[in-house]
Amino acid sequence: xSVISLQDGAVAIGGRxxxxxxxxxxxxxxxxxxxxxxxxxxxxxVRALTGLRPLATGHLDLFGVPFDRFHDWQRIGYVPQRASxxxxxxxxxxxxxxxxxxxxxxxxxxxxxxxxxxxxxxxxVVGLADKAKDGIGxxxxxxQQRALIARALAGEPELxxxxxxxxxxxxxxxxxxxxxxxxxxxxxxxxxxxAHELGPLAPLIGRAVVMRDGRKIYDGPPxxxxxxxxxxxxxxxxxxxxxxxxxxxxxxxxxxxSPLEARPEGSR
Amino acid sequence: xxxxxxxxMQRALIAAALTGLxxxxxxxxxVQRRLSLMGDxxxxxxxxxxxxxxxxxxxxxxTAMLVTALGALVTELIRERGSVNGxxxxxxxxxxxxxxxxxxxGVAGExxxxxxxxxxxxxxxxxxxxxxxxxxxAAVVLIIAIGLAPQLFAVSQDVDFARVAGLRVRVYNLLIAxxxxxxxxxxxxxxxxxxxxxxxVVPVATAQQLTRSFRATLAAAMAIGVLASTGGLAVSxxxxxxxxxxPGPTIVIIALAGFAVTWPVGAWLRHRRRLTSPFADVIDExxxxxxxxxxxxxxxxxVAVPHGDHVDYLHDGHxxxxxxxxxxxx
Numbered sequence: 001x002s003v004i005s006l007q008d009g010a011v012a013i014g015g016r017x018x019x020x021x022x023x024x025x026x027x028x029x030x031x032x033x034x035x036x037x038x039x040x041x042x043x044x045x046v047r048a049l050t051g052l053r054p055l056a057t058g059h060l061d062l063f064g065v066p067f068d069r070f071h072d073w074q075r076i077g078y079v080p081q082r083a084s085x086x087x088x089x090x091x092x093x094x095x096x097x098x099x100x101x102x103x104x105x106x107x108x109x110x111x112x113x114x115x116x117x118x119x120x121x122x123x124x125v126v127g128l129a130d131k132a133k134d135g136i137g138x139x140x141x142x143x144q145q146r147a148l149i150a151r152a153l154a155g156e157p158e159l160x161x162x163x164x165x166x167x168x169x170x171x172x173x174x175x176x177x178x179x180x181x182x183x184x185x186x187x188x189x190x191x192x193x194x195a196h197e198l199g200p201l202a203p204l205i206g207r208a209v210v211m212r213d214g215r216k217i218y219d220g221p222p223x224x225x226x227x228x229x230x231x232x233x234x235x236x237x238x239x240x241x242x243x244x245x246x247x248x249x250x251x252x253x254x255x256x257x258s259p260l261e262a263r264p265e266g267s268r
Numbered sequence: 269x270x271x272x273x274x275x276x277m278q279r280a281l282i283a284a285a286l287t288g289l290x291x292x293x294x295x296x297x298x299v300q301r302r303l304s305l306m307g308d309x310x311x312x313x314x315x316x317x318x319x320x321x322x323x324x325x326x327x328x329x330x331t332a333m334l335v336t337a338l339g340a341l342v343t344e345l346i347r348e349r350g351s352v353n354g355x356x357x358x359x360x361x362x363x364x365x366x367x368x369x370x371x372x373x374g375v376a377g378e379x380x381x382x383x384x385x386x387x388x389x390x391x392x393x394x395x396x397x398x399x400x401x402x403x404x405x406a407a408v409v410l411i412i413a414i415g416l417a418p419q420l421f422a423v424s425q426d427v428d429f430a431r432v433a434g435l436r437v438r439v440y441n442l443l444i445a446x447x448x449x450x451x452x453x454x455x456x457x458x459x460x461x462x463x464x465x466x467x468x469v470v471p472v473a474t475a476q477q478l479t480r481s482f483r484a485t486l487a488a489a490m491a492i493g494v495l496a497s498t499g500g501l502a503v504s505x506x507x508x509x510x511x512x513x514x515p516g517p518t519i520v521i522i523a524l525a526g527f528a529v530t531w532p533v534g535a536w537l538r539h540r541r542r543l544t545s546p547f548a549d550v551i552d553e554x555x556x557x558x559x560x561x562x563x564x565x566x567x568x569x570x571v572a573v574p575h576g577d578h579v580d581y582l583h584d585g586h587x588x589x590x591x592x593x594x595x596x597x598x
Contacts, residue, residue: 073434087425089300089472092481099422103433108415112538135480138541146430155433264504 001064003028003190004049011041011048017056018044019214026160027179031181031191031204035228036211037163040195041243043081045211046161047191062159074103077152079162088116091137094132097122122153126180133248142173149180160184160226166201185238197225209242271505279399280391280501285390286406287451287467288497292449292475292489293413295468297444300424300482306343306445308465309362310452313339315369315461318386323376328386329401333453333561338367340445348441353354364553384498389460389516391501398457407455409447415488420444421482458497470523477527495522543582546574547598555597557588564588564595 012020019041026032034042043249047053049060051067060067063075100122101115113120123129125220128145131139138148145165152160162181166174180201181191185204198205200221210218210228218233227233291307298306316525317335321328322562339361346357358577373383385393394402413420423440429435440444467561475488500519507513564570564581580587582597588595 039342045427052428052431071434074431076432078429078432080426087294087300088304089301089482089485090476090480091425095421095482096425098426099418099429100433102418102422102430102435106417126332133480138480138545150430155289 001028002026002061003030003063005059005064006049006060007059009048009060010043010056011044011053013053014046017214019048022058022216024049024192024209024216024219026192027188029188031206032193032199033198033205033208033222034192034194034211035196035208035223037229039213040179041214042212043163044213044214046163046194050076050161053077074155075158076103077155077157077160079145079148079152079160079165081163081167082141082148089226090135090137092132093123093136093150094119094133095130095134096147097132097150097154103155103157118156119154120131122150125153125183127176140170140173142169142176146173146177146180149177155179156267157189159190162191164194164196166195166197166199171200177201178204180218189236193227194223198222198224269330272502276392276394277505279394280515281395281498282396282399282499283391283402283458284497284515285453285494286402288471288493288495288519289490290406290413290465291467291591293297293410293491294444294447295472296482296486296489297413297420297424298468299472299476301444303544304469304532305465306358307452307468309343309358309365310336310340310416310449311461311464312362312369313365314449314452314456314464315383315387316372317369318456319372319376319378319383319395319411322378324373326444328434329398329453332386333405333450334450335365336476337446340449342424343442344445349383349437370515378528382574383537384521386456387460387462388493388514389456389458389463391458391515394457400596402454402457405450409451409454411442412447416440416443417483417486452560456517459519463516463520466523467497470527474527474530476529478537492523492526496526504526543571544573547576547587554591556591557586557595557597560595561593 002025003025006022006024009019009022009024010017022045024045034045036042038222048055049062051070060068063072063184065072067087098111098115098119101111101119105111105115123132126149128143128146128150131143131147136144146166148167149162165177169177181193181201181204184191191204193201196202203221207221208218208220209216210233212233223233237239272281278464287546295304295307307596314332314336320335321331324331343358343361346361369383370380380412383500394585419435419442420439422433423435423437424444427437430440448520451468452461452464452477459467471489471492471522474492478487497519503522504513504515507518513597517562561565562568565573568581572579573582575589575598576589578589580589589597589598
């Protein structure tokens with residue numbers, strides 16, 4: 001049974017079609033890398049798969065259940081882009097990771113022993129057990145990213161979505177990240193991650209999907225980093241995208257708005 | 269302190285303590301979402317509510333709460349639309365609230381001094397039925413702000429994550445907005461509508477100078493809020509023997525004084541933490557120092573920073589590590 005099944009998925013942002021005709025089947029245990037240039041739609045695809053972006057057309061099943069009727073949120077662990085780690089009030093690493101446990105907690109109940117054990121285990125897997133009491137804002141970028149992975153891990157999900165986990169993360173931290181994901185893979189988790197470059201994650205990846213301008217242009221065995229941007233990937237006849245052309249393609253929504261209008265691009 | 273043997277002062281003390289407890293509890297979530305001025309804006313909207321209450325001879329507390337809650341919901345819905353210029357939209361709402369309030373008061377033939385009771389607080393004229401309302405509202409605020417803390421924290425910290433975790437983000441967002449409206453109403457008689465925001469935000473700002481976790485910030489902010497509001501009331505009561513000292517502004521000034529005292533401590537702690545955070549464990553090439561007269565040690569007065577399996581001592585832009593009988597530059 002496929003864990004994710006998207007048929008003819010399309011996403012429109014501010015009325016403009018961004019993702020078009022995307023079909024994606026992900027089986028249990030797959031480790032899949034979504035790759036592509038900036039503005040190619042990889043993040044939008046992950047946001048569509050998690051329900052953060054509604055599908056304009058198409059059909060999405062998660063764990064064999066149509067998305068509208070899907071409520072097993074504890075089976076999903078989402079690691080957003082790191083920018084969201086800091087906020088106006090200090091929060092400790094433990095508190096941030098503990099919030100990942102909410103998928104399994106009932107309202108107005110204190111943390112159970114199982115909850116605490118899962119939080120401690122999640123911190124250990126990413127190697128941040130000794131930083132639990134530190135403020136999340138005091139960690140380096142790579143450590144913050146690991147804390148966000150621990151947060152997803154605390155809910156003990158089966159399916160992970162990671163949005164650019166390696167962006168702006170130094171090599172030792174990328175390695176620590178890869179080690180943590182290796183543990184998950186060994187446990188049979190399904191992982192969908194967005195990446196510009198795989199780096200130390202490369203040995204874990206079993207399958208690559210390359211996006212270009214909102215379409216899936218490649219789906220198959222992993223590619224080397226430089227191949228992803230090669231003009232011939234997924235095109236019947238090769239033509240070279242100039243810089244100007246690429247910049248034009250990435251502006252899906254024009255940046256025009258007045259005070260009361262909704263932000264056309266993204267809601268973050 | 270024989271002043272507190274008067275019944276009106278006892279009522280004032282209860283109202284002050286409850287306000288000091290409830291306002292920072294909600295304020296913590298507002299500061300977390302970088303909406304520190306939301307309380308201020310809702311205070312402006314509440315002016316219209318108070319004016320409506322005065323105009324129709326009903327209890328200003330209830331009309332204020334109704335109008336403020338309505339304003340909070342509209343604010344939240346505007347914010348939810350994700351507008352970049354949301355702050356402009358909020359400003360429109362807030363000025364509308366203040367202007368509407370003053371206008372309605374005038375049309376209804378009420379005096380401006382009646383409105384002023386609510387703008388700057390009139391804690392010593394609070395009645396027994398007012399106290400009961402304040403108690404009930406404060407209890408609601410505290411139960412929700414503390415009981416649902418894990419959910420509210422997650423939603424305020426990272427909306428996308430909370431949504432994928434299956435939390436009803438919109439319900440929690442609206443809940444915080446309504447809580448803010450309720451605590452504005454609670455604080456209306458204590459510090460007044462124009463100073464409500466101070467009691468919601470200043471204790472949080474003070475607390476986070478010293479805290480590193482959210483729960484500690486929440487608890488400390490509530491403790492500081494109670495200290496400031498009851499302390500401010502006591503100080504203004506004492507000082508009233510010599511001059512006209514209004515309780516509302518006194519409470520706010522005391523809260524600000526608390527921040528002024530804590531801020532240098534917080535700045536020093538942050539500086540210290542930066543200085544002593546361990547250096548990356550990199551193998552340095554061997555660079556012995558020459559002519560080093562000073563003996564480094566745990567009590568030498570120089571900052572000692574962990575570096576791999578040893579410590580580096582910081583002075584004059586150098587990092588010195590003990591190596592046998594000499595020091596190495598690291």
